[in-house]
Amino acid sequence: MDSQSRVFAAILPAARREYVGDENEQGLEVRAVTRQSPGNRVREVQVTGTAEVCCPADRVSVRVSLSSSKESVNEATNSVSRRLEYILQTVRQHGVSDKDTSVRRFLHREADQYHMEAEVVVSFSDFEKMEGVCRVLLEKLDKSVCVGTPQFYHSAECLSQMRRRVCVSAVENAQQKACEVSQLLGQTLGPPLLIREEETKEWRSEDEENGGRGQGAAPLSHIPCSPTITASSRVSVSFSLRDRSRKKL
Template sequence: MNPPVRVFAALPAAESDCRNRPQDLEVTCLNKPVREIQVTGVAEVSCPADRAWLVVSVTSTKESINEVTNSISRRLEYIFQTIRQHGVSEEHRTVRRTLCRDAEAYVMEAEILVTFSEFKKMEQTCCVLLEKLDKSVQVGTPRFFHSAACLSELRVRATVSAVENAQQKASKIAQLLGESLGASLLVREEETKEWRNEEEATGGECNSMHFPPLLPTATATSQVSVSFSFRDKSKKKL
């Protein structure tokens, strides 16, 4: 994509030229020559989701509360051990338990919500749990999302890239005019936009041959206006 370029140039005009200028021509009379260039830079940056939620649930039915509690606790301990071995700390998991009575038995269900930052380890965790716990465990479909840090970095990258594009254009224009580009005088961010291709995205089964699935993507655009000075040719080189 070739982003648009706006160029503004100001040239000194003699006082007599100002008095005798045509009516349809606007000329600004300056006491000092203005040697600067202003360009617009545009950039678009995208990044895939960097986090995923995964819900793992286990259910047990026993004749007493003590039995069903012990049964669920053993399964939970194995699940916790498995996700620890795959690099997930305790702060990135939460547990919710529910207990109800069904006729003469007690039914307890536990749901563990785990947040993964490495999708390959999430796949490995799913496979281990399904293999070892078999039908007593259910592994949900992962839900992918962008962390706040990822989105913040995305916005910064878009703005920095827009400024870099503006600088490259200004440098090429300066060469074309036989000038040498100097320091930046003003940087102004004029417009930013951000969107995602999917607000909520779910993946396939953990044993899918195409895991991980197509991830949701966040995109940020930035448009900046940057003014640069031209170096003074009259100064002698040291």
């Protein structure tokens, strides 16, 4: 009876390598195994591949609030309604859909004064449109409205796409490394036998560093931070091996 034979190969970097781009390749752990199976001998190479993908925020929301205090209900509501209509018109003129705009109104009374308050929350996928809307409202309505600080965030579609990309990138890295190892061993890489995602991680980072500025430059504290989410994936992939000298049937 033939005994089961195994060959192990490992390629590991001396230290973790950092990349500014989308992907971060880490170590490689390779195991070439010859297994005994009924009727034939199955040879395979098992590769661990990793990748990282960075994804900046793709959406931003702005909150605009306004209020009025008058001695009559009509005066209070009319004062707010005029400005509110101008805000909504400005948003539409910049190509923002009504489904991305929400409006809330609240009327209450304190002593002899009626207070009318309104709030408009607008979501943008185009950051330049957001800047244009904020600029127009501040120029035309000045202190009669309060334009809040833009809040950047990631949409569900953006996060889903990022998770798919990082998994696919990890598998691509594993395949490339397995191909190089098979060539080193004088073998031809066959089709994949098993693909397993072993670990995924996500972490959020705020763009608060002074990247691109001089070391002596003061940070611009009033500029809103755009968050970035980084996802990492580690996969284990097994490929079959073929002997180059074997003739095709």
